[in-house]
Amino acid sequence: MSGAGPIWDWHSTYPAPAKLNLFLHVVGRRADGYHLLQTVFRFLGHGDRLRFSPRADGAIRLATPLPGVPADGDLTVRAARLLQAASACRSGVEISIEKKLPFGGGLGGGSSDAATVLLALNHLWQLRLPRQRLQEIGLELGADVPIFVFGRNAFAEGVGESLRAVDLPASWYVVLEPPVQVATAAIFGAPELKRDSLPIAAEAWSPGFGGNDLQAVACARFPVIAEHLAWLSSYARPRMSGSGACVFAEFSSREQAQSVLRQLPPTARGWLAAGLQEHPLRALAN
DSSP, rough: TTTTTTOOTOOOOHHHHHHHHEEEEEEEOOSSOOOOEEEEEEEEEEEEEEEEEETTOOOEEEEEEESSOOGGGSHHHHHHHHHHHHHHHHEEEEEEEESOOOTTTTSSSHHHHHHHHHHHHHHHHOOOOOOHHHHHHHHHOOOHHHHHHHHHEEEEEEEEEEEEEEOOOEEEEEEEESSSSOOHHHHOOOTTTTOOOOOOOOOOOOOOOOOOOOOHHHHHHHHHHHHHHHHHHHTOOEEEEEEEOEEEEEEEHHHHHHHHHTTSSSSSSSEEEBSBBTTTTTTGOO
16 A cells, blocks of 8 residues: 555544635525525645544444534534445444634534545445445535535535536635634525626636625624735735635745735734645545
8 A cells, every 4th residue: 555645544533624615606596595606615734633433332422522512413423323324334433523623614614524524434434335425415414515525626506516626726825713603594694695696607717716795794794704804905815715704815835825824913813724636535435
């Protein structure tokens, strides 16, 4: 296996990378109320980390429950149980999560954690479910889970389930974390949300295109997001990711990004990360 990349086993720490929405347009709404979107997802070299311990009793346990979130409702536990049911697997697992990504930040933290569970346990339990099946299971958990299982930066349509891989230039990102948690449902439910952006063909997209249709609503309801965007706008063209609250700006080199981050006021929270070409665990599914 030398030179073939990491060997993933029960002793490994499994990454759950953040994502950015390089643009996000709402192009319509289905009869069932779900919004139709177009976006480009990019993975970052920064995120949560998960570890797994086998259990012989078939139970799924979360060793690191989040305050105020019942373990049975955690996306990672639900992901593991759905995978068990889909494969008739009798193995159990204890899951530990080292959280790095903020809640309500628009970086896909919970969805990424769930996808890492699907990818890692499919491998550790030797289930050999194909990637497409894992994406279908992921969609039961949330619209953003399939992209992390898909494992490539992608142009996404529909409610996020229609994915087309895109190649993106090497870039570095400064990401700021405004001190608020944004409820996705509240942003999508806002009557003033723009829902009629004109759709584009995937091949027509290029870096720098578009904006985030959710940004105006989030900024109006959480002015601190607008303040962080205003600060970043002195250095680049910033955007909000997802439904917020995190905002970001893209730079061509690590040095540029570091220079901007050094100017960040001590009262603000931010970090830099490289844009990835693919999910670090992509090789765990076919």
